[in-house]
Amino acid sequence: MVFSHPIRVYWEDTDAGGIVFYANYLKFMERARTEWLRALGIEQQRLREQTGGLFVVSETRLKYHRPARLDDQLLVTAQLQESGSASLIIEQRVLLADMAGSQDEAAPSAAAARALLCEGSIRIGWVNAATLRPARLPAHVLQSLTPCAPDTRHPIRGLSTVKP
């Protein structure tokens, strides 16, 4: 079961091309990652106060398939792809909600393909908040993430393998 978070497209997200500005998909993905962590019991503000560390993004890869527009209702997914002692790789998709939920029994995969607006891999590291130097992920964070880890025998698309 993949975590997903609903996001509505507002004026602030669009640009003069009439579509969502390309950098804003990274905002949408960050919101979904935050809610995914929250669903796992991880509040980042509190985590920083407790551990003195914070997550930082070290690598992103995005493919933009179809544009989102004003008033569109989106679903943004977050799924742990790989976790090491110092970094995570999270796979994310931005879907058009109406199409993602449509019942096209004759051609479900065609409907799914039309719903996929953007997809990507985000690599996240853990750093000391004061020095911004890489550090080991707190043990309880890694534990919270483990039950969600997918079968890691499958090769990771998008980002090269982490060797922490």
Next chain:
Amino acid sequence: MVFSHPIRVYWEDTDAGGIVFYANYLKFMERARTEWLRALGIEQQRLREQTGGLFVVSETRLKYHRPARLDDQLLVTAQLQESGSASLIIEQRVLLADMAGSQDEAAPSAAAARALLCEGSIRIGWVNAATLRPARLPAHVLQSLTPCAPDTRHPIRGLSTVKP
């Protein structure tokens, strides 16, 4: 002589209406205030490290006259309107650069009116960075600002008088 800072309109600034999104004029004004302070010798990052304080905005009033569009070259002004021991009022204008500089000898004021896209007053306070509680502006900051202060006998348009 009013301080002005050039700003170009990029895709990120526009929305699906084909014009600059209304909140982004506050970004432009903040950039111009930062460069105005820098021109007076005040670097905010260093100031925070030295004093433990930072500026926060406590009130804004903006009028939007004409929209800016992609590729427009703007001039954003910043002028101290009033300074107290705990807050400043800064008057700012966003002008279309081409029209602001045009030589319309027959009707200079008409040209100036066409160039004015947005104008407003921004009240800024000084707070302790750790507690975010109001504090007195550092003396050397007030001194840096003083030579630029306009005649304070004139009433302040836009914001009610500060009574710190």
Next chain:
Amino acid sequence: MVFSHPIRVYWEDTDAGGIVFYANYLKFMERARTEWLRALGIEQQRLREQTGGLFVVSETRLKYHRPARLDDQLLVTAQLQESGSASLIIEQRVLLADMAGSQDEAAPSAAAARALLCEGSIRIGWVNAATLRPARLPAHVLQSLTPCAPDTRHPIRGLSTVKP
């Protein structure tokens, strides 16, 4: 009954002061206005296709009382203050959700005061989308808004009266 819309504070909303960047409250307010219009049956993208017009902001006045921070859950209200043939004035508040809902029976007004982070008035006009020139609000939009109009005998705080 005042319309309110929940908004969560994410990393994108904050700045290096550790608080929400002042321009972003205008984003939050725009989101709440959009959802308020949607609740009244007005979808802006569709409205533009049907009428060739769109809303633009012509004036904003904001007071910032307390800062919002990462992970805060907010409520943003939108209430019609005045409607004319060519513009609307909407009063908006940004509240900290936990405090807004707290049961402080001994001092309810003190709790409400702590919950109020930012408040303001937004004047909105209607323009032709192609020319961006002011135009009359479509009749059915005005009709949709009327049932929500407050008692207009009260003076409008924040913005001077519209004389369309």
Next chain:
Amino acid sequence: MVFSHPIRVYWEDTDAGGIVFYANYLKFMERARTEWLRALGIEQQRLREQTGGLFVVSETRLKYHRPARLDDQLLVTAQLQESGSASLIIEQRVLLADMAGSQDEAAPSAAAARALLCEGSIRIGWVNAATLRPARLPAHVLQSLTPCAPDTRHPIRGLSTVKP
């Protein structure tokens, strides 16, 4: 000679981690691409009016090496990596200006490494502005870009080869 564009880090660019928010590097890169195109005689707003088309990003790959902070002065480069009939690949770097220009004769490459904050590849396509369907790049745009094209025998790092 690689095109570079100076960018200053303002409050709007930072987040509560005290560093530039990761999506904002895509804004910086878009600004630099826009100025690079302008330097080649290509104004996007005018181009759209003349041709009915516009550029859209179809793929991005970024690596974040070191964070930028408030008040940092950056240099953002843009260099054509490959051009096809329907898309371009542009390689971009975000450098810390002070370090990029420092004279470290003993270890110039070490200084250059410290200056590199972020780097990436951006694939850009050309679409009909009304339908957003892919289209062929206007001939005069391709011609403007050609003199800058690097030796295309070298493999492209970052993005897989375009097969338009």
